[in-house]
Amino acid sequence: MALSRQQLKQFRQLLITERAKFAGEIKSIAQDASKSPRDASGDLSAYTVHMADMAADAYEREVSMNIVSNEQEVLYQIDDALKRMDEGAFGICGQCNKPITMSRLKAVPYASLCIQCQRAKEQKTKR
Numbered sequence: 001m002a003l004s005r006q007q008l009k010q011f012r013q014l015l016i017t018e019r020a021k022f023a024g025e026i027k028s029i030a031q032d033a034s035k036s037p038r039d040a041s042g043d044l045s046a047y048t049v050h051m052a053d054m055a056a057d058a059y060e061r062e063v064s065m066n067i068v069s070n071e072q073e074v075l076y077q078i079d080d081a082l083k084r085m086d087e088g089a090f091g092i093c094g095q096c097n098k099p100i101t102m103s104r105l106k107a108v109p110y111a112s113l114c115i116q117c118q119r120a121k122e123q124k125t126k127r
Contacts, residue, residue, distance in 0.1 A: 002099075003091050012085055014109050019078045022071050029071075033064040074110070081110040093117050 003011070084090045091100050093114040100114045113121065 077110040
């Protein structure tokens, strides 16, 4: 099942929109995580920051950076999907070369594997 020109156009627009959303979230999280604990709290006093507060802030920054890392991975997948679209391979499983179902593409427009190959990959990763 080949995708029509109209469907490809819709998926391209969806991918571009998703890309902009993820890029904005990454920028926002990275900016927040880069602030010092004193700047983030708005505390401009001369008092030192308590060690427990520093640890909590460090943990929050680490969680934020993990989120950024995961969202960056999605950005790479979106860019890869746009590249596959330009090459005429969008909607085709990268492993078995069968068409990816429309329902899967609607749920995960940057999917590079059909559902069967994705499940097999996840099972292999669990082991």
